[in-house]
Amino acid sequence: xxxxxxxxxxxxxxxxxxxxxxxxxxxxxxxxxxxxxxxxxxxxxxxxxxxxxxxxxxxxxxxxxxxxxxxxxxxxxxxxxxxxxxxxxxxxxxxxxxxxxxxxxxxxxxxxxxxxxxxxxxxxxxxxxxxxxxxxxxxxxxxxxxxxxxxxxxxxxxxxxxxxxxxxxxxxxxxxxxxxxxxxxxxxxxxxxxxxxxxxxxxxxxxxxxxxxxxxxxxxxxxxxxxxxxxxxxxxxxxxxxxxxxxxxxxxxxxxxxxxxxxxxxxxxxxxxxxxxxxxxxxxxxxxxxxxxxxxx
Amino acid sequence: xxxxxxxxxxxxxxxxxxxxxxxxxxxxxxxxxxxxxxxxxxxxxxxxxxxxxxxxxxxxxxxxxxxxxxxxxxxxxxxxxxxxxxxxxxxxxxxxxxxxxxxxxxxxxxxxxxxxxxxxxxxxxxxxxxxxxxxxxxxxxxxxxxxxxxxxxxxxxxxxxxxxxxxxxxxxxxxxxxxxxxxxxxxxxxxxxxxxxxxxxxxxxxxxxxxxxxxxxxxxxxxxxxxxxxxxxxxxxxxxxxxxxxxxxxxxxxxxxxxxxxxxxxxxxxxxxxxxxxxxxxxxxxxxxxxxxxxxxxxxxxxxxxxxxxxxxxxxxxxxxxxxxxxxxxxxxxxxxxxxxxxxxxxxxxxxxxxxxxxxxxxxxxxxxxxxxxxxxxxxxxxxxxxxxxxxxxxxxxxxxxxxxxxxxxxxxxxxxxxxxxxxxxxxxxxxxxxxxxxxxxxxxxxxxxxxxxxxxxxxxxxxxxxxxxxxxxxxxxxxxxxxxxxxxxxxxxxxxxxxxxxxxxxxxxxxxxxxxxxxxxxxxxxxxxxxxxxxxxxxxxxxxxxxxxxxxxxxxxxxxxxxxxxxxxxxxxxxxxxxxxxxxxxxxxxxxxxxxxxxxx
Numbered sequence: 001x002x003x004x005x006x007x008x009x010x011x012x013x014x015x016x017x018x019x020x021x022x023x024x025x026x027x028x029x030x031x032x033x034x035x036x037x038x039x040x041x042x043x044x045x046x047x048x049x050x051x052x053x054x055x056x057x058x059x060x061x062x063x064x065x066x067x068x069x070x071x072x073x074x075x076x077x078x079x080x081x082x083x084x085x086x087x088x089x090x091x092x093x094x095x096x097x098x099x100x101x102x103x104x105x106x107x108x109x110x111x112x113x114x115x116x117x118x119x120x121x122x123x124x125x126x127x128x129x130x131x132x133x134x135x136x137x138x139x140x141x142x143x144x145x146x147x148x149x150x151x152x153x154x155x156x157x158x159x160x161x162x163x164x165x166x167x168x169x170x171x172x173x174x175x176x177x178x179x180x181x182x183x184x185x186x187x188x189x190x191x192x193x194x195x196x197x198x199x200x201x202x203x204x205x206x207x208x209x210x211x212x213x214x215x216x217x218x219x220x221x222x223x224x225x226x227x228x229x230x231x232x233x234x235x236x237x238x239x240x241x242x243x244x245x246x247x248x249x250x251x252x253x254x255x256x257x258x259x260x261x262x263x264x265x266x267x268x269x270x271x272x273x274x275x276x277x278x279x280x281x282x283x284x285x286x287x288x289x290x291x292x293x294x295x296x297x
Numbered sequence: 298x299x300x301x302x303x304x305x306x307x308x309x310x311x312x313x314x315x316x317x318x319x320x321x322x323x324x325x326x327x328x329x330x331x332x333x334x335x336x337x338x339x340x341x342x343x344x345x346x347x348x349x350x351x352x353x354x355x356x357x358x359x360x361x362x363x364x365x366x367x368x369x370x371x372x373x374x375x376x377x378x379x380x381x382x383x384x385x386x387x388x389x390x391x392x393x394x395x396x397x398x399x400x401x402x403x404x405x406x407x408x409x410x411x412x413x414x415x416x417x418x419x420x421x422x423x424x425x426x427x428x429x430x431x432x433x434x435x436x437x438x439x440x441x442x443x444x445x446x447x448x449x450x451x452x453x454x455x456x457x458x459x460x461x462x463x464x465x466x467x468x469x470x471x472x473x474x475x476x477x478x479x480x481x482x483x484x485x486x487x488x489x490x491x492x493x494x495x496x497x498x499x500x501x502x503x504x505x506x507x508x509x510x511x512x513x514x515x516x517x518x519x520x521x522x523x524x525x526x527x528x529x530x531x532x533x534x535x536x537x538x539x540x541x542x543x544x545x546x547x548x549x550x551x552x553x554x555x556x557x558x559x560x561x562x563x564x565x566x567x568x569x570x571x572x573x574x575x576x577x578x579x580x581x582x583x584x585x586x587x588x589x590x591x592x593x594x595x596x597x598x599x600x601x602x603x604x605x606x607x608x609x610x611x612x613x614x615x616x617x618x619x620x621x622x623x624x625x626x627x628x629x630x631x632x633x634x635x636x637x638x639x640x641x642x643x644x645x646x647x648x649x650x651x652x653x654x655x656x657x658x659x660x661x662x663x664x665x666x667x668x669x670x671x672x673x674x675x676x677x678x679x680x681x682x683x684x685x686x687x688x689x690x691x692x693x694x695x696x697x698x699x700x701x702x703x704x705x706x707x708x709x710x711x712x713x714x715x716x717x718x719x720x721x722x723x724x725x726x727x728x729x730x731x732x733x734x735x736x737x738x739x740x741x742x743x744x745x746x747x748x749x750x751x752x753x754x755x756x757x758x759x760x761x762x763x764x765x766x767x768x769x770x771x772x773x774x775x776x777x778x779x780x781x782x783x784x785x786x787x788x789x790x791x792x793x794x795x796x797x798x799x800x801x802x803x804x805x806x807x808x809x810x811x812x813x814x815x816x817x818x819x820x821x822x823x824x825x826x827x828x829x830x831x832x833x834x835x836x837x838x839x840x841x842x843x844x845x846x847x848x849x850x851x852x853x854x855x856x857x858x859x860x861x862x863x864x865x866x867x868x869x870x871x872x873x874x875x876x877x878x879x880x881x882x883x884x885x886x887x888x889x890x891x892x893x894x895x896x897x898x899x
């Protein structure tokens with residue numbers, strides 16, 4: 001463990017609040033990368049905006065801190081241009097399920113082989129505690145002037161309905177369990193959602209660590225059938241218990257890269273990022289004469 | 298010699314196809330063509346039309362007044378009859394009664410075509426069923442009839458049909474040819490009544506016939522761009538669809554994104570990985586890209602965005618022409634960051650400029666916006682064969698070293714280098730890592746709000762603008778035409794330069810001269826260069842917008858004020874005839890008003 005910390009933990013000091021669930025997520029990511037022995041330079045982590053957005057700065061891999069709600073399309077672009085990269089996208093619940101909700105749903109249609117980790121704490125922490133899309137209706141954490149008027153979204157159910165081929169949830173205070181999920185998500189061929197319940201100790205005075213602990217139940221990997229999407233929906237829609245673990249996994253589903261490789265003549269061995277586009281003198285090597293012959297007159 | 302031909306009909310009835318077929322036929326016969334397409338934001342039924350201007354000399358613009366009006370429906374006849382020149386020809390459906398439409402033109406030749414009869418006979422001959430479904434054949438009949446009247450060899454039309462009736466359509470090639478040739482023979486009997494002919498002529502130069510979107514796509518391809526994203530929008534989609542049609546051979550990843558924000562951010566992601574990446578869009582989509590443009594500027598990531606301008610604001614005139622996004626392209630996004638804004642003047646220039654845009658983007662590590670427009674996008678034009686040897690690929694500062702994998706190099710991606718440009722490595726580069734952030738960052742890419750760092754880092758980025766102006770050769774910044782000593786200077790940009798050139802040629806024949814200055818690199822503007830070209834002259838700007846955006850941009854940068862603005866914002870491009878008379882008014886007739894507003898065309 002110490003070894004992974006020294007390789008993958010950058011020397012940037014984190015400015016997260018004491019007791020923040022983000023620390024657990026950071027540790028789980030670092031341990032997962034270490035145990036999978038992914039060279040830091042083979043991995044690119046894209047994040048959005050908010051407390052979660054800072055995560056890549058604390059990790060020694062390529063770390064791309066993007067725009068609010070947009071880490072997924074940035075990450076998809078990089079992966080499609082160079083499929084040999086291990087690509088991880090990180091959002092918060094506001095980032096991923098609010099402003100970035102369109103990308104969240106549409107990424108499912110593509111099943112690009114990347115891992116999407118969402119720090120889910122029910123509030124917009126960095127802007128001082130407004131309600132996020134995963135805060136339940138009627139809840140009133142300390143920053144809200146009146147109880148939340150909006151119903152909450154169910155990211156697990158949305159991911160299942162959108163075509164994600166791996167859907168899981170972890171808890172930031174169960175690092176060991178979360179690390180295993182992240183490892184499986186990275187290994188999984190296809191788009192993997194890891195929603196992480198992560199109390200915000202400063203602003204979410206409703207969904208506290210203790211409240212979570214009361215409701216959380218772990219899906220038993222040996223007993224729960226992860227290949228049954230109907231059962232996955234059942235667990236996702238369970239209002240009594242908060243299930244963590246792997247809800248659904250379908251490694252058979254074709255990735256976006258595979259779909260393109262069927263259309264393009266030699267993708268991904270020849271991919272947009274490794275094209276030899278010119279000779280030593282800078283002359284283009286692309287021959288368009290065949291295309292132009294259709295327009296010759 | 299110019300022959301101006303128009304075909305019209307209900308949208309979705311194949312008008313565009315037949316116009317392309319006629320344009321190609323003329324090109325095969327050795328002529329230069331310029332085709333302009335006008336259509337509604339509608340799938341079927343509304344009136345659309347296509348003007349094909351044909352000449353024995355290279356063309357810079359279409360013409361208004363018609364030599365041939367080719368119709369197969371009543372509406373086209375009604376709407377365009379008054380544009381037919383004296384001595385011109387009208388092809389129309391013999392079943393339409395001209396007198397009931399109140400059409401009385403004894404100065405033109407009417408050629409009635411029995412469309413239904415020809416289609417019926419063809420159907421019988423080829424054993425084709427439903428006559429209703431064969432109505433689309435009117436297009437081929439109309440094109441062949443036009444050729445017959447103009448004595449354009451039938452084999453040129455047949456050759457062009459081969460390019461149109463491909464794939465599933467190939468089985469209707471023979472019936473279309475048969476029906477067409479029937480009309481051709483009949484129409485030939487009228488050819489002695491008109492003067493203009495399109496006899497086959499020998500042309501030595503090798504030419505291609507392309508639309509603006511095709512030339513743009515080919516420029517990307519040659520430049521090594523293999524990553525294109527888009528969200529469907531008129532008139533930009535044609536470019537991406539063309540790339541999709543040839544993607545297989547070139548291993549080009551073309552992604553239809555869920556919106557333009559995803560489109561541009563996917564491209565930025567691909568660029569970080571080392572691809573030459575691009576997105577093409579139009580005004581509304583470009584508006585959505587503004588925030589990500591800033592991210593690309595802030596993180597010094599090269600990308601090329603094509604904005605095919607159309608009538609704005611908001612949804613505006615979605616299928617019509619305008620040049621209303623110049624200022625927005627220069628300023629889109631919050632805060633200050635370097636970017637380059639280019640505007641090609643015609644289809645040929647679009648190819649070379651788009652290819653070079655990737656060099657500029659990578660050399661200066663910033664977004665490049667290429668402002669095209671609907672006229673440029675949808676026009677079809679014969680141009681000299683593209684010369685690939687004129688395209689060079691320069692990828693800027695890229696670090697070639699690699700670590701052996703034993704040690705990890707934390708790379709100063711934003712190193713304070715002497716010239717402000719720091720070397721790049723791509724995601725996955727062995728032994729290296731770096732960070733990017735939309736937050737202000739230090740040399741490693743980590744967030745910092747330190748004022749000293751901000752002072753230096755912001756200036757490092759912004760100073761690139763000056764460097765771009767200094768290092769870019771003059772011919773990539775401006776174009777100069779006509780008499781540089783003339784007292785009058787006409788300044789224009791984008792596809793409007795075409796009509797200005799066209800007017801310049803005609804007015805020169807009339808003994809009226811002026812100097813035409815095209816601004817190719819709109820931002821950063823080489824203010825000194827532009828000032829030196831316009832100072833002391835009577836300054837006239839010609840633009841397809843309301844406020845004269847280029848003129849005001851030049852004034853802002855040079856302190857030089859314009860005397861006249863020739864403007865048009867009806868959604869239709871400025872036409873040759875109306876610009877000629879507008880310029881005559883100013884140059885010859887001492888027109889005093891500052892604004893001269895044009896409105897020709899439906």
